[in-house]
Amino acid sequence: MTDLVETSVGARFTEDGGRASAAAMPEPLLALRGVRKSYGRDLMVLKGIDVAIRPGEAVALIGANGSGKSTLLKSLIGLHDIDDGTITLFDQTFSTRPSGRQKRAIRRRVGFVFQAHSLVRRQSVLTNVIHGQFGLPGVWRAWHQAVASQDMRRQAAAALDAVGLLDKAFARADQLSGGQQQRVAIARALVRRPPLMIADEPAASLDPSAGHEVMRQLVDLSRTQGATLVFTSHDMEHAVSYAERIVALKDGRVFIDAPARDLSMREIEKVFQ
Numbered sequence: 001m002t003d004l005v006e007t008s009v010g011a012r013f014t015e016d017g018g019r020a021s022a023a024a025m026p027e028p029l030l031a032l033r034g035v036r037k038s039y040g041r042d043l044m045v046l047k048g049i050d051v052a053i054r055p056g057e058a059v060a061l062i063g064a065n066g067s068g069k070s071t072l073l074k075s076l077i078g079l080h081d082i083d084d085g086t087i088t089l090f091d092q093t094f095s096t097r098p099s100g101r102q103k104r105a106i107r108r109r110v111g112f113v114f115q116a117h118s119l120v121r122r123q124s125v126l127t128n129v130i131h132g133q134f135g136l137p138g139v140w141r142a143w144h145q146a147v148a149s150q151d152m153r154r155q156a157a158a159a160l161d162a163v164g165l166l167d168k169a170f171a172r173a174d175q176l177s178g179g180q181q182q183r184v185a186i187a188r189a190l191v192r193r194p195p196l197m198i199a200d201e202p203a204a205s206l207d208p209s210a211g212h213e214v215m216r217q218l219v220d221l222s223r224t225q226g227a228t229l230v231f232t233s234h235d236m237e238h239a240v241s242y243a244e245r246i247v248a249l250k251d252g253r254v255f256i257d258a259p260a261r262d263l264s265m266r267e268i269e270k271v272f273q
């Protein structure tokens with residue numbers, strides 16, 4: 001039997017670096033049970049979602065425009081109330097919405113990468129990554145890299161090094177290409193070493209080469225840090241190449257939940273029909 005190595009966040013890897021099978025994994029890091037969510041009276045977007053994601057998994061959340069991917073991600077972190085069901089994230093369980101204390105506990109442990117243009121444009125690349133250590137860009141304590149502690153600057157520089165952009169540390173964020181900016185966003189999200197990374201369309205609007213580089217770094221660095229990764233994508237090549245598991249939403253329900261390697265493009269296309 002292969003020996004398992006437990007990481008600091010509880011993810012388990014085989015000694016040769018592969019991930020352990022789901023059967024051998026510990027309790028889910030994230031579990032949704034019967035989650036329903038409507039906007040107003042007429043638009044029910046999530047009609048009973050059941051998904052459990054275990055530590056260390058890399059999961060692609062796919063679905064047509066308007067299928068509810070962003071709604072689901074936002075509900076997880078309490079940006080949207082849900083109508084019914086429960087969400088368990090780390091050791092916090094809530095229905096409807098997390099309390100303020102739960103929200104803070106959850107957000108401290110989640111790294112976010114959104115679509116392009118999420119950096120503070122006029123700040124330096126290093127300052128942007130330092131902001132990640134507080135979870136939100138622009139908090140006063142780390143408004144500028146010059147007032148951040150030496151330890152924060154050192155950790156931010158290490159994160160930039162990991163995405164290959166240490167030489168851009170003092171450039172203004174808006175002087176970088178779109179792909180480079182997204183890699184800075186990855187460094188900013190990973191600098192706190194979160195157990196869970198959530199990325200909403202991280203490679204949207206990038207050219208194919210930059211898009212692959214962003215996805216490769218996101219997946220590799222999340223894995224190196226032992227972080228669970230959930231990302232949304234409209235690019236099915238990205239979904240099957242970079243995720244181990246595909247969860248597809250259709251008509252408000254989970255239409256596919258399967259290992260990426262078991263799915264053909266033909267099956268995936270049915271999600272969009």
Ligand SMILES: Nc1ncnc2c1ncn2[C@@H]1O[C@H](COP(=O)(O)OP(=O)(O)OP(=O)(O)O)[C@@H](O)[C@H]1O
Nearest residue numbers: 039040043045063064065066067068069070071072
């Ligand atoms: N705040 C809101 N108020 C009302 N309706 C909303 C709100 N946010 C989203 N919706 C609607 O809910 C549905 C699901 O939207 P959502 O953004 O979650 O889908 P998505 O799968 O992320 O879409 P896309 O792939 O286009 O980003 C859409 O019909 C959208 O118009």
